Amino acid sequence: MSQTAEYVKEVGRRAKAAARVFGQCGAARRDKALLAIADALEEGVEEILQANAQDLEAADQNGMRDSLKDRLRLTPQRVASIAEAVRQVVALPDPVGEIDMGTVRPNGLRIQRVRVPLGVVGIIFEARPNVTVDAAALCLKSGNACILRGGNEAIHSNLLLARLMRGALARCGLPEDTIQLISDTSRESANAMMDLRGYLDVLIPRGGAGLIRAVAENAHVPVIETGVGNCHVYVDATADLEMAVNIIDNAKNQRPSVCNAAETLLVHKDIAGQFLPLAQAKLQEHSTQLRCDPAGCAILPQSTPATEEDWATEYGDYILAVRVVESLDQALEHIARYSTGHSEAIVTRDYDAAQRFLNEVDAAAVYVNASTRFTDGGEFGFGAEIGISTQKLHARGPMGLRELTTVKYMIYGDGQVR
Amino acid sequence: MSQTAEYVKEVGRRAKAAARVFGQCGAARRDKALLAIADALEEGVEEILQANAQDLEAADQNGMRDSLKDRLRLTPQRVASIAEAVRQVVALPDPVGEIDMGTVRPNGLRIQRVRVPLGVVGIIFEARPNVTVDAAALCLKSGNACILRGGNEAIHSNLLLARLMRGALARCGLPEDTIQLISDTSRESANAMMDLRGYLDVLIPRGGAGLIRAVAENAHVPVIETGVGNCHVYVDATADLEMAVNIIDNAKNQRPSVCNAAETLLVHKDIAGQFLPLAQAKLQEHSTQLRCDPAGCAILPQSTPATEEDWATEYGDYILAVRVVESLDQALEHIARYSTGHSEAIVTRDYDAAQRFLNEVDAAAVYVNASTRFTDGGEFGFGAEIGISTQKLHARGPMGLRELTTVKYMIYGDGQVR
Numbered sequence: 052m053s054q055t056a057e058y059v060k061e062v063g064r065r066a067k068a069a070a071r072v073f074g075q076c077g078a079a080r081r082d083k084a085l086l087a088i089a090d091a092l093e094e095g096v097e098e099i100l101q102a103n104a105q106d107l108e109a110a111d112q113n114g115m116r117d118s119l120k121d122r123l124r125l126t127p128q129r130v131a132s133i134a135e136a137v138r139q140v141v142a143l144p145d146p147v148g149e150i151d152m153g154t155v156r157p158n159g160l161r162i163q164r165v166r167v168p169l170g171v172v173g174i175i176f177e178a179r180p181n182v183t184v185d186a187a188a189l190c191l192k193s194g195n196a197c198i199l200r201g202g203n204e205a206i207h208s209n210l211l212l213a214r215l216m217r218g219a220l221a222r223c224g225l226p227e228d229t230i231q232l233i234s235d236t237s238r239e240s241a242n243a244m245m246d247l248r249g250y251l252d253v254l255i256p257r258g259g260a261g262l263i264r265a266v267a268e269n270a271h272v273p274v275i276e277t278g279v280g281n282c283h284v285y286v287d288a289t290a291d292l293e294m295a296v297n298i299i300d301n302a303k304n305q306r307p308s309v310c311n312a313a314e315t316l317l318v319h320k321d322i323a324g325q326f327l328p329l330a331q332a333k334l335q336e337h338s339t340q341l342r343c344d345p346a347g348c349a350i351l352p353q354s355t356p357a358t359e360e361d362w363a364t365e366y367g368d369y370i371l372a373v374r375v376v377e378s379l380d381q382a383l384e385h386i387a388r389y390s391t392g393h394s395e396a397i398v399t400r401d402y403d404a405a406q407r408f409l410n411e412v413d414a415a416a417v418y419v420n421a422s423t424r425f426t427d428g429g430e431f432g433f434g435a436e437i438g439i440s441t442q443k444l445h446a447r448g449p450m451g452l453r454e455l456t457t458v459k460y461m462i463y464g465d466g467q468v469r
Numbered sequence: 470m471s472q473t474a475e476y477v478k479e480v481g482r483r484a485k486a487a488a489r490v491f492g493q494c495g496a497a498r499r500d501k502a503l504l505a506i507a508d509a510l511e512e513g514v515e516e517i518l519q520a521n522a523q524d525l526e527a528a529d530q531n532g533m534r535d536s537l538k539d540r541l542r543l544t545p546q547r548v549a550s551i552a553e554a555v556r557q558v559v560a561l562p563d564p565v566g567e568i569d570m571g572t573v574r575p576n577g578l579r580i581q582r583v584r585v586p587l588g589v590v591g592i593i594f595e596a597r598p599n600v601t602v603d604a605a606a607l608c609l610k611s612g613n614a615c616i617l618r619g620g621n622e623a624i625h626s627n628l629l630l631a632r633l634m635r636g637a638l639a640r641c642g643l644p645e646d647t648i649q650l651i652s653d654t655s656r657e658s659a660n661a662m663m664d665l666r667g668y669l670d671v672l673i674p675r676g677g678a679g680l681i682r683a684v685a686e687n688a689h690v691p692v693i694e695t696g697v698g699n700c701h702v703y704v705d706a707t708a709d710l711e712m713a714v715n716i717i718d719n720a721k722n723q724r725p726s727v728c729n730a731a732e733t734l735l736v737h738k739d740i741a742g743q744f745l746p747l748a749q750a751k752l753q754e755h756s757t758q759l760r761c762d763p764a765g766c767a768i769l770p771q772s773t774p775a776t777e778e779d780w781a782t783e784y785g786d787y788i789l790a791v792r793v794v795e796s797l798d799q800a801l802e803h804i805a806r807y808s809t810g811h812s813e814a815i816v817t818r819d820y821d822a823a824q825r826f827l828n829e830v831d832a833a834a835v836y837v838n839a840s841t842r843f844t845d846g847g848e849f850g851f852g853a854e855i856g857i858s859t860q861k862l863h864a865r866g867p868m869g870l871r872e873l874t875t876v877k878y879m880i881y882g883d884g885q886v887r
Contacts, residue, residue, distance in 0.1 A: 071805065075829060154850055160839055162849060169861050170831065248686070252861050268666070271686050273862045294884040301886035387489065409879045411493060413588065421578055421882025430887070431580060431878070432572055443587050443670050443875035444691045445863035457861035460849070461827045464839025466712040468719035469848070 055235055059243035062198055062231050063250030066171045069228035070196035074168045076225060078145045085191055087219035089137040092184065095215045096130045102211035103180065110204060122179045123205055133184050136435070140188040143434040146453040147194045161463040166456045168194030170252040173244050174437075175200045175266060177258035180208040186257075187216055187230050189437045193455040196229045198251070200244055202258075203236035210234060245270035252457075253445075257438050260365065275446055275454075277438035280310035280393035281365045282423045285382040285408070287399035288319040292326055294420060295398040296333050299371075301422040302396065304337040308367045310439060311394050311426040315362060315372040317382045320346065323375045327351055339369040346375035362389045379404050383411050390414055392441050394423040415441060415448035473653055477661035480616055480649050481668030484589045487646035488614035492586045494643060496563045503609055505637035507555040510602065513633045514548045520629035521598065528622060540597050541623055551602050554853070558606040561852040564871040565612045579881040584874045586612030588670040591662050592855075593618045593684060595676035598626040604675075605634055605648050607855045611873040614647045616669070618662055620676075621654035628652060663688035670875075671863075675856050678783065693864055693872075695856035698728035698811035699783045700841045703800040703826070705817035706737040710744055712838060713816040714751050717789075719840040720814065722755040726785045728857060729812050729844040733780060733790040735800045738764065741793040745769055757787040764793035780807045797822050801829050808832055810859050812841035833859060833866035 052060070073081075092099070103125040110120050152164040172195045176182045183199055190197035201209040213232035221227045233240050244254060245266060253273050256266035260279045267276050284302050286295045302313035318326055327350045331341060341347070342357040354373070361372040362385070376382045386395055396418035397408040405419045416426040426448060428436025433451035440446040446454040470478070491499075510517070521543040528538050570582040590613045594600045601617055608615035619627045631650035639645045651658050662672060663684060671691050674684035678697045685694050702720050704713045720731035736744055745768045749759060759765070760775040772791070779790040780803070794800045804813055814836035815826040823837045834844040844866060846854025851869035858864040864872040 071829075071831075156848070156850060160843060160848075164866075268689050273860060274691075275862070291884070297884065297886050305887055411489075413489075414877070416878040416880060418880045419882060421880055421885040422887055424887045425578060425880065425885065426878075430574070430578075432574060442691060444693070447876050448582075448878050458865050459832070460834040460844075460866050462834060462836045462839055462843065464837060466709070466715065467839040467843065468715050469723055469840060469842045 053239065055237060055239040056243040056246070058235060059233060059240055059247065060250070062233060063171070063247045065228040066196045066198050066231055067250050069226035070168070070170045072226050073191075073196055073229045074170070074194045078147065080223065080225065081191055081194060082141045084220055084223045084225050085137055085141045085188055087223050088184075088188070088216045089134040091215045091219040092130060092134040092137070092212070095211070096127055099125060099130055099208065099211055099215070100127070102207040105207040106205050115204070119178060119204075123208075125180060125208060129181070133181050136185060137188045140192050140435055143192065143452060145192070146456050151458065158467050159465065160467050163461045164458045165461050166453070167459045169455055169457050171196045171198065171250060172455060173198045173200070173247065173251045173254040173272070175241055175244060175254065175256045175258070175262065177202045177262065178204050180205045180212060182257060183209045183212045183232065184216070185435070186437060189435060189452060189455060191229065193452045195455055198231050198233065198244065200233040200241060201236070206234070206236055242269065245272060248272055255438055275438070275440050275450070276442045277440055277450075278310040278393075279365065279391045279441055280312070281315070281363065281389055281391045282311060282313045282394045282396075283315045283317055283386050283390060284313045284396045284398065284423065285317040285376075285386070286319065286322065286326055287379065287397055287401060287404050288321040289400040289404070290322065290326070290398040291400060292322070292329060295326060296329050298396065298398055298420070298422050299330055300333045302424055303334065303371050304339060304369065305422075305424055307369055309424075310365075311423050312367070313371070313396070313423050314364065314366055315374065315389070317374050317376050317385055319379070319382070320375050320377055323347070324350055327373070334371065337369050339371055341371055341373050343373040344375060347373040350375075365391070379407060383408070386412055393439065394418065394426040396421060396423050415439065471657065473655060473657040474661040474664070476653060477651060477658055477665065478668070480651060481589070481665045483646040484614045484616050484649055485668050487644035488586070488588045490644050491609075491614055491647045492588065492612045496565065498641065498643065499609055499612060500559045502638055502641045502643050503555055503559045503606055505641050506602075506606070506634045507552040509633045509637040510548060510552040510555070510630070513629070514545055517543060517548055517626065517629055517633070518545070520625040523625040524623050533622070537596060537622075541626075543598060543626060547599070551599050554603060555606045558610050558853055561610065561870060563610070564874050569876065576885050577883065578885050581879045582876045583879050584871070585877045587873055587875050589614045589616065589668060590873060591616045591618070591665065591669045591672040591690070593659055593662060593672065593674045593676070593680065595620045595680065596622050598623045598630060600675060601627045601630045601650065602634070603853070604855060607853060607870060607873060609647065611870045613873055616649050616651065616662065618651040618659060619654070624652070624654055660687065663690065666690055673856055693856070693858050693868070694860045695858055695868075696728040696811075697783065697809045697859055698730070699733070699781065699807055699809045700729060700731045700812045700814075701733045701735055701804050701808065702731045702814045702816065702841065703735040703794075703804070704737065704740065704744055705797065705815055705819060705822050706739040707818040707822070708740065708744070708816040709818060710740070710747060713744060714747050716814065716816055716838070716840050717748055718751045720842055721752065721789050722757060722787065723840075723842055725787055727842075728783075729841050730785070731789070731814070731841050732782065732784055733792065733807070735792050735794050735803055737797075737800075738793050738795055741765070742768055745791070752789065755787050757789055759789055759791050761791040762793060765791040768793075783809070797825060801826070804830055811857065812836065812844040814839060814841050833857065
């Protein structure tokens with residue numbers, strides 16, 4: 052075993068030992084530890100900014116793009132809001148201990164299904180240092196230990212944030228290994244995490260499609276895939292056109308870089324001639340480029356022809372693929388073929404079309420007459436989220452604290468045998 | 470891509486297409502199809518027995534052990550009870566369509582979390598042909614298509630059972646590809662199933678520890694690990710000795726080959742001298758071999774000394790490892806180290822010991838004063854089970870129909886944008 056793999060395995064061992072203690076300490080002590088973490092971050096703001104400056108300097112040397120550098124940058128205000136977010140997590144309802152099923156069997160056995168922490172949660176993420184704190188806070192609130200592996204770009208910031216959080220845990224008399232950050236940011240350390248069988252109860256990749264695919268395909272531990280979104284808005288023949296224009300504009304342009312932004316507009320042929328010019332006029336305010344199928348190009352002659360690749364692309368940018376469809380059926384076919392199962396929307400006034408779309412589209416979130424941009428833990432009222440699952444096992448859609456737990460059957464007997 | 474992999478991929482494509490239709494056909498038509506399957510099995514009993522005879526003949530030629538041959542053998546009565554089990558599945562409550570969360574957000578968005586079928590369920594299993602029908606019935610009841618890959622020993626029986634079930638589906642006007650059996654029983658076909666990304670929503674291995682480990686380690690699709698059980702019974706210092714004797718005897722000897730049977734007895738040192746001779750006397754009725762640690766051997770001089778390996782072994786036989794522990798803490802340590810997270814039991818009259826055991830043992834099912842043998846979908850009141858999950862994601866413990874579903878957020882708006 053390589054030195055990196057040996058190191059990561061040792062991290063796994065420590066996490067498992069810490070989880071056994073931390074998982075039993077009770078909600079009051081967990082909350083106290085989180086408040087101590089929030090305080091430590093505020094008190095450590097100078098140190099944090101110094102560490103972050105090292106990352107920013109390295110980013111300059113490596114010619115990092117401004118938009119990425121902005122995501123990496125911490126300011127006193129951003130540190131304050133990271134600490135504030137931790138306090139908000141403290142205020143969320145605690146899922147641990149909830150009994151979601153209870154029964155007494157004819158033989159007198161009393162069976163209860165109780166929500167318990169998963170144990171050890173691994174998270175592999177990219178640039179933004181706030182994820183280090185957000186992810187740790189959600190894991191701790193739900194009674195888990197965590198192993199964090201961020202990107203090299205933010206390593207100085209991340210190491211310092213982890214040190215401050217671990218110090219706060221220790222001051223509360225809790226195992227500091229409840230939070231561990233992998234200091235080795237090589238590809239090998241990520242691979243070693245994917246191999247941590249017996250130590251990691253789940254591994255969650257947060258980042259671009261490439262990272263997520265690599266983890267899903269190579270991990271030998273349970274994985275939750277998150278956040279790849281090739282989302283569609285389908286404008287039905289009976290749609291309210293003004294509503295449809297607002298929805299596609301919002302779904303595409305309000306924040307095009309995120310996973311719940313729309314990438315393709317499907318429009319029923321009966322209203323395409325009327326609707327597409329209106330949509331184009333609105334989308335032009337953000338200079339959004341339209342890539343249309345032949346029927347769309349016929350209506351919007353100045354647009355770019357779409358290729359097969361466009362239907363499958365998550366642009367994350369001010370670009371929108373447009374296809375004119377013959378029918379609701381063709382829209383459903385298109386979505387079944389190209390959707391990544393994240394968020395899909397129909398705009399319609401037709402009851403049957405709405406019902407068919409809700410029932411037949413296979414995605415985490417399916418909308419009638421609303422923007423796809425609402426797929427988000429905060430918007431759903433969960434308070435916080437660790438990611439948006441696009442898989443079907445364990446968690447689907449925005450994952451809050453409950454999705455960081457599992458269940459255990461507790462069975463009370465008085466001597467029963469079979 | 471090899472011919473086998475190409476074939477399995479085609480099976481995956483057909484399953485996905487069938488699942489889209491079958492998943493929408495409604496509970497009444499699903500139930501009708503299941504009843505038609507039960508009838509078809511009863512009507513086809515002669516054909517089934519002929520096919521089974523071919524498998525039994527091959528088993529003879531290959532010198533299969535009698536106990537395995539018995540599991541492979543079908544009789545008119547066994548076929549009747551397989552058909553009856555299908556009818557019992559029809560009678561179970563339907564989890565599909567259940568709304569487990571619903572809210573209206575301040576912006577008026579109406580959000581509902583609705584239970585829906587997973588889509589396509591893959592099952593890799595070993596000898597017993599009844600699994601072919603049981604697994605298919607549970608998948609169909611919960612609205613899923615299934616891909617079944619049984620062992621070579623039962624291939625003639627399985628092919629015929631699948632043909633009869635597919636015929637019943639077709640007669641009901643439903644896609645026969647909702648049930649597919651992989652006719653190629655090479656290791657390569659199992660590997661190809663583990664690679665069916667984009668087609669399989671979950672893969673469930675049912676069989677020995679070797680099969681389960683191979684699937685868990687090599688699959689690139691979501692997996693649910695089932696049924697590896699290194700289960701412990703801990704007899705505390707305050708235990709009712711008669712109750713403890715009955716529980717360890719039942720947990721070990723009632724059916725030693727199954728995963729919820731106990732493999733190790735832990736006994737508190739304060740009562741070991743009194744308890745172990747009583748336990749031995751009872752266990753001797755089944756000639757159960759005891760493998761003891763040194764303290765146990767001192768009490769039971771004629772027993773076999775245990776090695777490190779014994780603590781980690783799932784015997785599946787009339788063998789029991791025995792260790793005398795200093796304290797509850799040492800028992801908890803032992804279980805944390807060797808448990809496979811299936812079922813663990815304490816026998817005690819001490820309230821605090823019971824609570825600590827329930828809270829601190831990390832397993833799917835934790836018992837106070839009852840046999841580990843109760844971890845079973847039927848015993849828990851679930852009506853049927855597709856396996857017992859020993860992992861923490863998605864499902865833990867006995868998996869019934871609900872565990873073969875996922876959720877989908879359906880969101881009703883009237884033009885909301887962010």
